[in-house]
Amino acid sequence: MSIKPYLLTDQGFVNRDELYYPFEERGLQFGDGVYEVIRIYRGNYYLIKEHVERLFRSAKAIKINVPYSKEEMYEKLDELLTKNSVETDAKVYLQLTRGSAPRDHAFPKDVQANLYAYVQDLPRKVEPLQNGVTTITQPDVRWDYCYIKSLNLLPNVMAKQEATEKGAFEAILHRNKKVTEGSSSNVYLVKDGIVYTHPATENILHGCVRMRVVALTTQLGFPFIQAAFSLEDIAEADELFITSSTAEIMPVVKVDDIQVGTGKPGPVTQQLQQAYEKDAKIPQSDSIFPAAAQERPVSG
Known part of the structure; x- marks a missing residue:
């Protein structure tokens, strides 16, 4: 299942080969984050509203600020498909973490959340x-x-x-x-x-x-x-x-x-x-x- 070249991040769109985070990343070290997997059929999202709503609920439950508003998230996710010319069955994996900071169990102050989302081909089973x-x-x-x-x-x-x-x-x-x-x-x-x-x-x-x-x-x-x-x-x-x-x-x-x-x-x-x-x-x-x-x- 191939991954498309462009990823959505908290900083905008990047090529998949350009994305990296410091080793002190709270998702990596603590599992301090949330995620969504969104289904795509023939290039169109299925249940996109339900997934975005749940993403924001999960983020709120663990006190992470999503770097985009809901309206911006819809727009960015649509643009993610457009930039990757998605026309087949696929999925989007979206991950949001508290961010990158020196390792400490307590929440770091003034840290920017890390977000990325990518598209991967996914034929029906x-x-x-x-x-x-x-x-x-x-x-x-x-x-x-x-x-x-x-x-x-x-x-x-x-x-x-x-x-x-x-x-x-x-x-x-x-x-x-x-x-x-x-x-x-x-x-x-x-x-x-x-x-x-x-x-x-x-x-x-x-x-x-x-x-x-x-x-x-x-x-x-x-x-x-x-x-x-x-x-x-x-x-x-x-x-x-x-x-x-x-x-x-x-x-x-x-x-x-x-x-x-x-x-x-x-x-x-x-x-x-x-x-x-x-x-x-x-x-x-x-x-x-x-x-x-x-x-x-x-x-x-």
């Missing part, structure tokens, strides 16, 4: 979106403020690595056997046509795609209940899926050694996938469904 993925479960050992999209991701990284070593796509996290979310995704269970997911508390990241799923389930007429479900509930589930900006609405067909439902993506998940494609304005030529499936709703 067609095969797993069509056929589903396997996952494992892991205890959720993260801190209590997961709603902040913080750079402190070591527990997430360790859980994802455990999944990778076991040949799984994702690690589903739980606290006292209650599912919270994935290492890099939100998690949903479907039973009798009802969609369940963990409430939007401080213990989970309030995913931008998660926010959209709330609206899409309403549009499709599926009840959406924000209530934590247990690991034991997974064995009785009809369907399970995860969401993120890069995974979209991803069916889960196996958790540890447990087959979910029929072992194939279920009808509720597939209808949500189709609604997602429509919402993201993904052309039929790029759809994960055959053309015939686009002409009628998926039935159970």
Whole structure:
């Protein structure tokens, strides 16, 4: 996945080969910062407002001043795509840290925040979106403020690595056997046509795609209940899926050694996938469904 040549920074636009920070950079030394990953389809942002709003919420929560206003951020992110002539599927990674200063746990005074954002090609994950993925479960050992999209991701990284070593796509996290979310995704269970997911508390990241799923389930007429479900509930589930900006609405067909439902993506998940494609304005030529499936709703 190639990275485009121009980056947005707190100082404006630079070539990727020109960007550097001092070794005493608080994001590097303390994880003292926040980030966003924004999806792009055919050169257009998806859920850009939700991502920018969350960036500012996260920054406010840890007392970092964003070097641009929200209006300027929208303009700069649009210009980032224009400067890089982005016309395909991609993502923007945006990172904001407290800045560069001599190492000290206390916040430095009068320091300028460091910001950079770059564009990277990112084709859709067609095969797993069509056929589903396997996952494992892991205890959720993260801190209590997961709603902040913080750079402190070591527990997430360790859980994802455990999944990778076991040949799984994702690690589903739980606290006292209650599912919270994935290492890099939100998690949903479907039973009798009802969609369940963990409430939007401080213990989970309030995913931008998660926010959209709330609206899409309403549009499709599926009840959406924000209530934590247990690991034991997974064995009785009809369907399970995860969401993120890069995974979209991803069916889960196996958790540890447990087959979910029929072992194939279920009808509720597939209808949500189709609604997602429509919402993201993904052309039929790029759809994960055959053309015939686009002409009628998926039935159970």
